[in-house]
Amino acid sequence: MDRRKRQILDILSDGEYYTAEDLAGQICIGTKTIRNLLKEMNQEIEPYEATILSKYGVGYYLNVSDKEKFGSFIQDAYHSDQYLPDTSEERIQYLLEYLFNSPSYVKLDELSDSLYISKRTLTADLKEVEQYLNKFNIKIIRKPNYGIKLEGGEFEARLCIASFSGKRLHKGNQSMDEIAACVSDVLKKNDFLIPGAAYQNLVVHLYIAISRIMECHYVPMPEEPLKNLNGRYEYQIAKEIAEQIESTFHITFPETEIVYIAIHLAGKKMIYHADGADQNIIITQEISDLVTVMLERVYDLFKFDFRNDLELRMLLCQHLVPLSIRIKYDMDLKNPLLRDVKERFCLSYTMACNAVTVINEHFNILLSEDEIAYFAFAFAFALERKKTEIEKKNILLVCSSGRGSAKLLQYKYQNSFKEYINEITACDVGSIYKVDFSKYDYIFTTVPITVPVPLPILEVQYFLDDKDIVNVKKVLTSDKASSVQNYYEREMFLPHLKLQTKEEVLRCMCQFVMEKKKLPKEFYESVLKRERLAKTAFGNMVAMPHVYKAISEETFVCVGILDEAVDWEGQKVRAVFLVSIANKDHTSEELQRFYQMTAAFLLSQKQIQELIKKQDYEAFIEAMSSIEAQIPKEV
Structure with a gap:
């Protein structure tokens, strides 16, 4: 096959x-x-x-x-012995497995002969293998006349093996099923909860651990984790799992290997259901302070204020407890819903990307997309709660009557629509030229207004009937309809860019935007700062850079399409969507619709291929509008 x-x-x-x-x-x-x-x-x-x-x-x-x-x-x-890889991707997988299973040096001539490929092709594949291994601090050692072999720590080796072979190990593997049964029995017996993806991940790591132990490769454990984990609940669970596996596979788990299992359990424990747990969940001041800065950073860019959202704060804190253990031991938790999260909860995912830059800075790491997607769930819940909150409006009430009747009318509207109106201010039509309109959302008027004003006008009556009440509520609860061209302007569409590097692309597009939108030079610096903190390559030959902190007065996207692909954090990129979020408060629905339609476009291989091929603004807008039309409007 x-x-x-x-x-x-x-x-x-x-x-x-x-x-x-x-x-x-x-x-x-x-x-x-x-x-x-x-x-x-x-x-x-x-x-x-x-x-x-x-x-x-x-x-x-x-x-x-x-x-x-x-x-x-x-x-x-x-698992057929006759199988030979026939693509570069398959050869890279094969080479990784081969090198990890080789106890001594491997000669390149023998490798190229066994794979029926040239030495040049093998060298190109090994370059990719080397880049992959570098992520786990594992090196390829070259020795003249001997060949190559791998060098690195056992802990890192197991993480690497799990990364490139995890899912494939499940296929028709009886040993995996036996390990899963051992783990399941112990976890059920002790009512120890871990998420489904983390459970599969743990089984894979145990399979790899057994294979490595049988080849006399053991995890060396420093004194600190041995001391810290020995008395913990996770250690007791790990010990029971080790005993079950020892009985099933007839091998011996040394103390360091039991601690290794305990570390995985501590990094994967499900802590949202802690009622009746034997151990308290300790949220340290360090974690609490990190969450505070995370929520500040989200507000700085998106102007969504979650800083006093206690439920979100606690969700983030609780997620950070096991995450801090995974970070400490360079463990990564795969997220099987990553693509769905990117597409269906794009705003939440983008918020999470921005929030985790705080974690990246603090721990000097770069969290994976899988880990970021878990944070996105917490922001998605918070946004759903925000949808039920009505954003109150400021109203300017214009009338021609005397002060007393104007006050009476002001009181009537304030009382009838108190859940919708924050503040209502009355003025006569002759004084309207003195008004600072930036303080208001709408004008309600009982008389014609002949002078130009920058706000929507609703004509109202002195005495409210049922029809008037319905009309006023419609105005007060409506948001500006999302429109593709509100965000994707013709002048911000840059086809046929002939640039060679990511740095050139960012400099060129930022300079163009700053000139067209009259933005300060901090815009470019803010984009570069965000690039240093987290990945912006979106996959599918697309990158989505954006500012570190909201600067512009409007939300817009500058689309750049390259004639030749550039390297962007190890990914090939042809389309760049430079996003700038307005420095103002947003409604949840408005920004969610923008990110949802954008994500649907960016994740569509067909749409991106068409964009790269045609490089045409009208075709792009037509495709984006078609996607927007399919997004259901909130009731």
């Missing part, structure tokens, strides 16, 4: 429905090819009591009648 078919089985194995477009997007091939492959796969798997079913309007689904028979087929498909 070739690579693409194995990838499709990987995706469908979770029991969910996937459309042809979903599968094509994840494997980076066309929908027609997907449908042809699915037909071929059905012919291959039907003898093993499995079939790929399709449901109109829903997608494709893997149905297995005989799990044992199909499991045998999967094991052969994934």
Whole structure:
């Protein structure tokens, strides 16, 4: 079975429905090819009591009648000795596994011969392997006449192995099932809760630990974690898991390996359901202060004020407790919902990206997209709560009558619409030229206004009837309708940029924006500062840089399309969406719709390919408007 078919089985194995477009997007091939492959796969798997079913309007689904028979087929498909990698991506995976399993030096000539590739191709693949290993502080050591081998700590080696082989290990692997049973028994017995993704992650790490222990590779543990974790609840759970595994696999777990399991448990523990727990959850002053700065940073850029949101504050604090352990030991928790979070909760995800720059600075790290997506959930809950809050308006009431009747009218409106009106100020029509309109949202008037004013005007009556009340409430509860062209102006669309580096792109686009929008030089400095703190490459050949702190008076996006791809934090980028959020308070719905339609466009492989190919403003606006029309409006 070739690579693409194995990838499709990987995706469908979770029991969910996937459309042809979903599968094509994840494997980076066309929908027609997907449908042809699915037909071929059905012919291959039907003898093993499995079939790929399709449901109109829903997608494709893997149905297995005989799990044992199909499991045998999967094991052969994934672990056949005859398999040889045929793409660069597959060779990189193969080389990583080969080098970790090699006890001594490996000669490049032997490697290239065994893979049936040239020495030049092998060197190019090894360069990619080396970049991947660097993330885990593992080096390739080269020795003349001997070859190459890996050098690094055992803890880092296991994290690296889990990173590149995690999901694939689940396929038809009896040992994984036995480990999962051991872990599940102990966790249920002790009522120890960890999220589903963290549970799978733990099983993978235990499988790798067993394999490494059998090859006499042990985790060396410094004195501090041995001392700190020995009396903790997680250590007792780890000890029970180790005893179960020792009995099942007939190996011995030394003390350092039990602490290794305890570290994983402490870094994955689910702490939102702490009622009746044996141990208190300690939120230190350090964590509390970090959350304070995180919420300040979100306010600085987005002008959403969560600083007094106690529920959000506690959610962030509780998430930071196990995260701080993962950070300490360079552990990463995968998030299976990452793509969905980016697409459906893009504003929340972008807020989380900005908030975690505080964590990045404090711990001198760069949190992964998977970890950021967990923070996005907390911001999504907070935004949903904000939707129920009515933003009160300031009203200027214009009339021609005397002061007494004007005061009476002012009182009537204030009393009738007190849940909608923050402040209402009365003035006569002759004094309207003296008014500072920046203080108000709307003008209500009982007389015609002949002079030009910069605010919407609602004509009202002295005596309110039912129709008047409905009309006034509509005005007070309405927000400006989102429009693509409000954010994506023609003059901010820059096709056919001929630039070579990320730095050139940022400098060019920032200078253009500063000139057109009359922005201070701090704008460019703010964008660079944000770049230093967190990744802005969005995937799908797109980058979305933005300012560190809100500077502009309006929200806008400058779109730059490159004729040639540039390297952007290790990713190839052709389209750059430079975002500037207005330095003012926003409604939740307004900004969420903007980010939702933008994310849907950026994550669509088809839309980005069309944008890069055509580089045409009208076609871009038409595509974006089509996406916006599909986003349901809040009631």
